[in-house]
Amino acid sequence: MLAQSPIIAFTILILVIFTVPPIFERFRLPGLVGLLVAGVVLGQNGLNLLNSESETIKLLSEIGKVYLMFVAGLEIDLEQFRKTRNRSIGFGTLTFLVPLITGIFIGRLFNFSWNASVLIGSLLASHTLLAYPIVSRLGVVTNEAVTVTIGATIFTDTGALLVLAICVGIHAGEFTALSLVTLLAGLAIYSIVVLFGFDWLGKEFFRRSGDEQGNQFLFILLALFIASVGAQVIGVEKIVGAFLAGLAVNDVLGRSPVREKVEFVGSVLFIPCFFVDMGLLIDIPAFVKTLSSVWLTLAIVVGLIGSKFVAAFLAKLLYRYNNAELLTMWSLSLPQVAATLAATLVAYKTFNSAGERLINEGVLNSVIVLMLVTAIIGPIITSRFATTLTVPQANLATNKLSSWWQNSMGEVEEQTPTPSPFTVVVPIYNPKTQRYLIEMAALLARHESGRIVPLVIAVGRVHMDDPQLNAALSQCRQRLEGALEISQEFGVEASPAVRIDDDVALGISRTSREENANLVVMGWSRNTGLRARLFGNVIDSVFWSSHCPVAVTRLLNSPTKIQRILVPVGNFTPQTIGAVRFAQILADVNQAQVVLLHVCDRRTPQAQVSKFESQLSEIASQSKLHVNTSIKTIVNDDIARVIIREAEAFDLVVMRSTRYRTAGGLAVSEVTTEVIKELNCSIVLLGEPHS
Template sequence: MEELFAHLREEPIATFAIMLAIILIIPPLFEKLKLPGLLGLLLAGLLVGPNVLHVVSIESEAMELLSDIGLVYLMFVAGLEIDIEQFNRTKDRAATFGAFTFFFPLIAGALIGRLFGFGWNASILLGSIFSSHTLLAYPIVSRLGVVGNEAVTVTIGATIITDIGALLVLAVSVGVNAGDFSLIRLITLLVSLLIYSSIVLFGFDRLGKIFFERSGDEEGNQFLFILLVVFLASLGAELIGVEKIVGAFLAGLAVNEVLGESPVKEKVVFIGSVLFIPIFFVDIGLIIDVNSFISSISSLWLSLAIAIGLIIGKFLAAYSSKLLYKYDWNQTMTMWSLSLPQVAATLAAALVGYREDLLSNSVLNSIVLLMVFTSTLGTILTKRFAAKLVLPGAGVQETSYAWVPEMYSNRFKVMVPVYNPNTEQHLVELASLLARHEEGGIFPLAVASAHMHMDANALADELTRARSLLANASEISKDIGIESETILRIDDSVYEGISRASREQRAHLIVMGWSEITGLKAKLFGTVIDRVLEATHCPVAVTRLLGSPMEIDHILVPIKSPRGHSMQMLRFAYILADANHAQVTLLNVCSPSISSERIEWRRSQFKLLADNWLPDCDVEVKIMPHRDPIAAIVAESSNHNLVILRSLRRRTVAGGIAISDVAEQLVQKLNCSMMILGEPHKQPVGILADVDSEKKAKA
């Protein structure tokens, strides 16, 4: 057995295979046990590392390379996911709170370091590690609908200050530790860092915009360009004498605006989240010394002092902001709880400090414990306090939402890609219902997929199938009494045919049937629906209809907050309810800890929303406190024959944890018809405005 393990340690492919197996099996297993997936990765690294089974060697070249890539990727994603727009909205207050939540923990950490006999350099580095924070609880405030509260936006904006500050201190500490570090060398380093940061932030931002404009839809080249930027920035940081994670973080900030929410960003983050970042956390587990870990747990003094110092430092920062800007206690506690979790920059800086012999193994162990503790405590406290936040002036926003961009004609066009004869009838019926309400027409589309070396007989079969589907769609539309124009298209792929045809016809809406393709292939390459969403210019209604849309009489609309893109779902609900005289239920699933006053406030906001967007409709508003939104929606759907959802892009936190889309989970559990509304990546201005209002204005 020992010979086998020795062979595995020396074989790079074996190391990589072990990493893939851990990433594939461990996190889902821990999440089923209601434990963080990252904790599973750390423990798996500990198990296969030199202190237990010794299957993987820390000194393996393959492991060092993969871990370094994961470390760089972790900080790149941390920079990439900082919301620059949120920071700009409240930049003054965000900068102030960022300074508070940086310096208070820095001072606390430095004092703790000195108390336990560390040198000044190591003590200041320890304090800077406390100073940053990871927005691990962002999905919670997003689900509660309080992202617009100033306390939340200020905390989000402060992340950029704390992360940059922590990385700057790390760069200086590593430089000082290298020896022969005078004041002149310190000034030289800071000036070099300033020049280098300017080149990365402004140079790569400008270069990225030019490259993306010229490369058009060549996602492969754009993906490679982003990777090149990341590693060039990391290499540049090392050339001026600072750690590569500083360059990776700056690269994330530099291409933040360039990538936006594009499909290239999803692919870049996806690769990091499922592969390289998890390997970094496994590597942290490899480093943990079991004996030292048990010793540090048994003494507890250092770990306890670090945790208390962090909690007090972060609280003082939030309390100082309360005194300065007159925040209430719920806002103050939310800022405190959001800034508690220590994951991304904390672990990255700790690992660098450990590798440079600035931090001992016991300190690294304590920081791992701190990560688990603060991640748990921060999310629990955020659930409690954020649920009590109130948005100032909250209510129905007077935002212009339009079906039709001004650049298009008034005639409403619904494109219906047809592929499956079994679902074609209901799909065309739904498109006809929507088009009739908006005084428009439908465009049934059949795409014959063809490639360069396709033989004549195969192409003829594709065309025959497509013509048959279009003939059937034409007959259905005639029976319904709606104008239709069929389109037959030969294209390289189905999704390209749909996106190109919709642009050529200037369609305002695409109605598609649900694709059942799932699994690894769909996650890596995307389904036809995913790719249409990435390329299209207009909204897409993805449907799974179990009956005729003409018979829908009870519509359920789960809605997170009375603001933003929820209006699109309400517009669809209004059309269907108006056509079928159906009842609409607005369902808001909230935290069980929410107060009764807050529930009534929400109810009043949603009733106001219904009065504005569902006039003359039979509407019921339900506010349901529940721990599991999925279970709540599924339970309520049993009394309805259609559920309308909005499809949100997956987000990741800097720790590389994917936040699953609620719509994707519900598809597998709902037993009634459903409609998922997807939005294009680059919407024209006013993509959801009411066509009728435009017609009336011109009349």
């Protein structure tokens, strides 16, 4: 009864997805490994609570499979690809062809047919950027070797899926030269229609729909499934269409809130269901038998690791990279998760007229072992060697808030003087926190000889004479009177503004644009959790839509009393260094002390720690402000816990707002979120436009 009831099966799946990944992540194992293990335990060889042949599991797994490939296409950074297009294509060709040839050789060595051997080669040819959050956190994404590897993903994944489409077509029926040409021609036309047609339609729809995020979300889902169905119509596997759809709407979504929602729905529900189904398919006796005759598994694992290294080594010789860049490229291209698992499952479930599978259980089980091995060692190697990469540093020697942001983004300041003074927009809503917000904005504006714009938003009504709107406007004017009194205390010019808008976040962003603001200072929002992730909150929306930096503050005391400021520094990205400058400028107002905290794990060599401290000291001394800035380095694996402990002795912590995801769409826990929940002091969270 349990296995046949759709509601019970779905409930078990939700329970597994909710509980299992966090347990495995505590042991520093990928959460997806836990989902695979849960599938084995709940499947036919375990408790027999779930059946991979049930309609519920089939539906959710199929959606998860196409969603996984869609997100893989969506997460490829086309902007990075365009920057180093030629070298990305060059390394993509190497890291595709070398593993492909290796896989074909392994297949023939173990007496597989030519078609199955080519398919095995294509499974090794792709890669998943599982370690991208690591290089992003370390601030080395702008290193050319990393950029080239990221760009190569579009080539390897596309090539692997095209090979899969041809191999599946050959295995499924009578295949002649004419049918092959027909398939390739149809695939070429279909790809052009999806890549260019969906891109154009998406941009038009988003332009016309404005801020209707619900309809935009549905449009993206519709594009995904139309592309998947279209792929089946022309005779290729639906994951090919899903991947192309992800590439097609990549530019359309950019870094919009809709993209966050699309990835969120997939990462918390459908993609985990796919991994649980993979676990259900594992036949324990067959898996043990495969591992007992270890040669096939060993050949595939060693062949993949060796061929990826050879490809990276050839790229090193070709483009004259150093050893650290070689090892980083190798480790980034090692993990075999998204395209590999999806294509393996497709091949395993493909039968010919005689009822024979395209690949047998031995290959399926070997690929699962390959996924486990590469998903673990790839990020470990990346975290070890990516820390030694170098990136060009921006010149941030400034003593003005009005210029630190442009410099931190590597932009050239205009030579002509700006016609308007430094402007800080301060949205106010809560009378209890209004005073500290205005004080913070006034301190910064006074430092820059600028002005503040206290802003209140009244939610619009259908009728402008609505009594509720009149009452709201009256309250708004009362708040502005209080803001004017505080600004007068600090001797800062204030230009109060009242705006009627249906969307509070857009009202803030539009006003800051109209006022040519240099900074937005906002209060903290408690709207977090599931609702905020699905529908977003005001802070997320302002981060997305604002044209200037946004400082979100949780102030427990008056900013005038801030004497010690803590800035956690984990990398040397321009935005992080900009946060250091922000803290120094804020400290200059109160003659406060700034401490730059760097937490490194126990495996970091002492020479590397010393080098980081030296670079951080140089950055701190570049400021033209006479601020007492010191550096503190702590060796500990629990970064969040160290920051929370150290922050107890400080009045304020300044952090950057960052989000990290894997290319598989599985969310990665971020230190910032954990720290914010437990800090007992004031916080400033800096967000850049389009963050």
